[in-house]
Amino acid sequence: MNDPLVYLNGAMTPLSAAHISVLDRGFIFGDGIYEVIPVYQRRMFRASQHLARLFRSLEAIGIPNPHSKEEWLQHIQQVMDAHEADDQMVYLQVTRGVARRAHAFPKEVTPTVFIMTNPIVLPTPDAREHGVACVSMEDRRWLHCEIKSISLLGNVLAAQNAAEHQVTESIQFRDDFLSEASASNVWIVKDGVLMGPPKDHLILEGIRYALIEELCAQLHIPFEMRRISRAEVYAADEIMLSSATKEILAVVKLDEQTIGNGLPGPIYQQLYAAYQLAKAA
Ligand SMILES: Cc1ncc(COP(=O)(O)O)c(C=O)c1O
Numbered sequence: 001m002n003d004p005l006v007y008l009n010g011a012m013t014p015l016s017a018a019h020i021s022v023l024d025r026g027f028i029f030g031d032g033i034y035e036v037i038p039v040y041q042r043r044m045f046r047a048s049q050h051l052a053r054l055f056r057s058l059e060a061i062g063i064p065n066p067h068s069k070e071e072w073l074q075h076i077q078q079v080m081d082a083h084e085a086d087d088q089m090v091y092l093q094v095t096r097g098v099a100r101r102a103h104a105f106p107k108e109v110t111p112t113v114f115i116m117t118n119p120i121v122l123p124t125p126d127a128r129e130h131g132v133a134c135v136s137m138e139d140r141r142w143l144h145c146e147i148k149s150i151s152l153l154g155n156v157l158a159a160q161n162a163a164e165h166q167v168t169e170s171i172q173f174r175d176d177f178l179s180e181a182s183a184s185n186v187w188i189v190k191d192g193v194l195m196g197p198p199k200d201h202l203i204l205e206g207i208r209y210a211l212i213e214e215l216c217a218q219l220h221i222p223f224e225m226r227r228i229s230r231a232e233v234y235a236a237d238e239i240m241l242s243s244a245t246k247e248i249l250a251v252v253k254l255d256e257q258t259i260g261n262g263l264p265g266p267i268y269q270q271l272y273a274a275y276q277l278a279k280a281a
Pocket residue numbers: 036155180181182183184185203204205206207208209242243244245
C-alpha cells in the first residue's frame with residue numbers, strides 16, 4: 001500500500017496529501033505527544049492502556065484532549081480498516097496546534113491530530129532464536145521521560161549510536177543505574193527473579209511494563225521493581241527488551257560482555273510464549 005489513508009484533523013486523506021502548517025508547534029518546538037499501538041488480526045492489543053497513557057501524556061503537557069475515548073477508538077478503527085495488513089502498528093500524534101511562534105502556550109489553539117498505520121515489523125526469526133546485541137551509553141535525556149513526548153532527540157541519538165555499532169538498541173544508564181533503551185524498556189533476570197527499574201520520571205512506562213508484571217504473576221516468576229546498577233546488568237543471567245514492536249526480546253550481548261550463556265534464557269522463553277498467548281486471547 002504505497003499511499004495509505006491517514007486521519008488528519010477530522011478527515012481521512014491519502015498520506016501523500018496530508019499536510020500541516022510549518023507553524024505547527026510539533027514542527028517548531030516538538031510540542032506534542034504520541035502513541036504506538038500494536039494491532040494483531042485487526043484487533044488493537046491493550047487499546048485501553050494505550051489510550052490511558054495518551055490521555056496522561058496530554059494532561060502532563062497541558063494539551064486539552066480533543067476526543068473522548070469512543071471517538072479516539074472510532075478514528076483509529078477507520079485508519080485500521082483502510083489498511084490492507086491484518087497486523088499493524090498504529091501511530092498517533094497530537095500537537096498543541098498551529099500558532100505564531102512564541103514559546104509559552106498560545107491562548108486560542110486547536111490541537112493537531114494525526115493517525116496513521118503501517119504493517120507491524122516484528123523481530124526476525126533469527127533475532128528470536130539467537131537474541132540480539134546492545135551497547136551501553138550514558139542517558140543524557142531530559143527528566144520527563146515518563147511523558148511520551150514527540151521531542152525524541154535524545155532517543156534518536158541513542159538509536160543512531162546503536163545503528164553505528166550495528167546492534168539493536170543502546171541501553172542507557174543514568175549515574176550508573178539502568179534507565180531504558182532507545183525505544184524500549186529493559187529487564188534483567190538474576191537467580192530466577194525478573195527485575196525492572198522503578199516506574200518514575202526516568203523511564204517511559206511501557207504498556208508492556210504492567211503486562212510483564214501480570215505475566216510474571218501468572219507464571220510464578222518473582223518480580224521486583226527497583227534501581228538496578230550497571231554492574232548488576234552486566235552480571236545478569238538474562239537481559240530483555242520490551243516494546244510494542246519488539247514484544248519481548250532477549251539481549252545476549254551488552255558491549256563486549258556475553259550475557260548468561262549467550263542464548264535467550266528460560267525466563268525469556270516463558271515470557272515470550274505467554275505474550276503470544278495474551279496477544280491471541
Ligand atoms: C523510550 C521508550 N521506552 C519504553 C518503550 C516501551 O513502551 P511500549 O511497551 O508501550 O511500547 C518505548 C516504546 O516505544 C520507548 O520509546
